[in-house]
Amino acid sequence: MGNIRDIAKLAKVSVTTVSRVLNNHPYVSAEKKEAVIKAIDDLNYHKNMNAVHLSKGKTNIIGVVLPFINHPYFSSILEGIALEAQLQHYKIMIIQTNYKQEKEKEALELLRQKQLDALIITSRSLPLENYSLFKEYGKIIMCMNAMDNDFSSVFINHFEAFHIGLTHLTESGHRKIGYAVGRRVGTNSHARYIAYKEFLSQIEEKPREEWIFSGCLTIEDGKRIAREWNQLEEKPTALILTNDLVAAGCILECRKLGISIPGELAIIGFENHEISDLLDITTIELPLGLMGRNAFNQILQSNKVQQIEIPYRLIKRKTV
């Protein structure tokens, strides 16, 4: 297949000129350009991008760190990122972590080793301090509130969003409220926990640990919640669930168990996934695609660090 020097030889020009033709730089005479193009064609030449990357010191590849690929929450963000990346001719490498810190470290290593130009972290388990050490190697965008550590970020105010949910429930007469999260730790889960405690103390209810369901991300987890709820000695009358999938799982399991929604149990989900529309689940919309798009665009704001807050919105349907 040959390289750029072979082309130069064949076309009787310098490699510089070949490079200019390849990159559409000006200042190449028509004849030389033609000769180069012919040589490229004759030798069926194609760039070796690894040489380009080495030479330029960048790859136009960004890494997206996400715990699970096959979960609509993350794949919605990913799709948003991909959409914008494509427009700017960036490629995407996915790094699935399963919340293993090792995997996050590997992602950072890829950045340091110049394999990636930037990193978007959709969710993490490694402390921000670890990330700080790698800032010098490329932009790192956080899809969570990371203001204090001075990272560019795109996030939803989960504290407020959760608060809105709680308010809606109390306005509908609920005082005994539980909730579910994906992990017990994590920025968003923590925000929800704080909001929960604060709100309950405001309405003078005691927060109950047994009404907090953690490790809930999927439909299956939602089903589990329904069954566990059913076994509870004292039952909350309302649940705010991790996301719409969990809500869907919980609601449909409740139907099977003969638990009336929202009669016996009110439910609020998060995301406004199409399943929430289908099942008429009251939910708090999270514009995840938008989040992804914004996250990518932060990368191009090469100099400044900035935070973007993404709006959420309560969508009242029939489960409260």
Added chain:
Amino acid sequence: MGNIRDIAKLAKVSVTTVSRVLNNHPYVSAEKKEAVIKAIDDLNYHKNMNAVHLSKGKTNIIGVVLPFINHPYFSSILEGIALEAQLQHYKIMIIQTNYKQEKEKEALELLRQKQLDALIITSRSLPLENYSLFKEYGKIIMCMNAMDNDFSSVFINHFEAFHIGLTHLTESGHRKIGYAVGRRVGTNSHARYIAYKEFLSQIEEKPREEWIFSGCLTIEDGKRIAREWNQLEEKPTALILTNDLVAAGCILECRKLGISIPGELAIIGFENHEISDLLDITTIELPLGLMGRNAFNQILQSNKVQQIEIPYRLIKRKTV
């Protein structure tokens, strides 16, 4: 940060020796090794992977071509691929096509330009002939039957699977059967079409074009099918739908419309997605994760081209 030559200078050894230390090659004396390690540490040295890629002529990155990221069918395959890739220290670049041929061509270009070592095509719109031209640049694995063009592939026999579905429906007394597909064209859709025509002629029923719903991939599409079915002059009594999401959308919309399932309309989905379990949808299980894992492993079978057929399985639940 310095490069390998700086390390060599500082440690007073040759670059070869540094390279040996970096790659854990034998035949380096303990003292030199130590000196190198110290130098690496002092200079805070880290490899530039782009140089490695250029030098080695490979990147350990594979490309996964998929029409949509945020669709469980494809993200299940992707997760399977990612799982296996991780074990072999391969990275994954995703190339979302939206079935645009241009995007598929770009993916092939990445392979040719040595940015990717191999390609896994989960679904395509570009003819196989185009792919054939790029075989010489790296392995290309097809997640569909591609025997005749001599590609390594992992696939489900959609003809048979569909046939099983049809058989199950007729055994349950149905003769007026319609179905849905994602696209009108495409290997799998075609297999279903052939199976449909052949089967109906066997049971001496005329296939009806108006009972074939195309462009159906999501829950929303399922809802549409329910509404369209309801408007039909003459209605099929059973539908085999693209996947479980479409089935779920259709079923839940039918509930709203007061259409009894399976009384008035029987439904079979594909995939055995957790939603099908939740909604008791009769479905044909497609082990997509397994498919992805096998697809990746085909890459490592560096020499031989082989086809792997993935099993499917009818799961009888309550919608037939």
Added chain:
DNA sequence: ATAAAGTATGAAACGCGTTTCAGCGCAAGA
């Protein structure tokens, strides 16, 4: 007519890790 600006072109250096090959010293087998 002369300085300034634009067009065109190429040599050489740069980015950087891997690998081949040659060579030397020393120990084991013939």
Added chain:
DNA sequence: TCTTGCGCTGAAACGCGTTTCATACTTTAT
């Protein structure tokens, strides 16, 4: 004693595109 062969090391070539700098010829502006 002589031949293998293993352990260890480094010079140099290899993979290859980009970019800087110097140079020289045309035009255009003054």
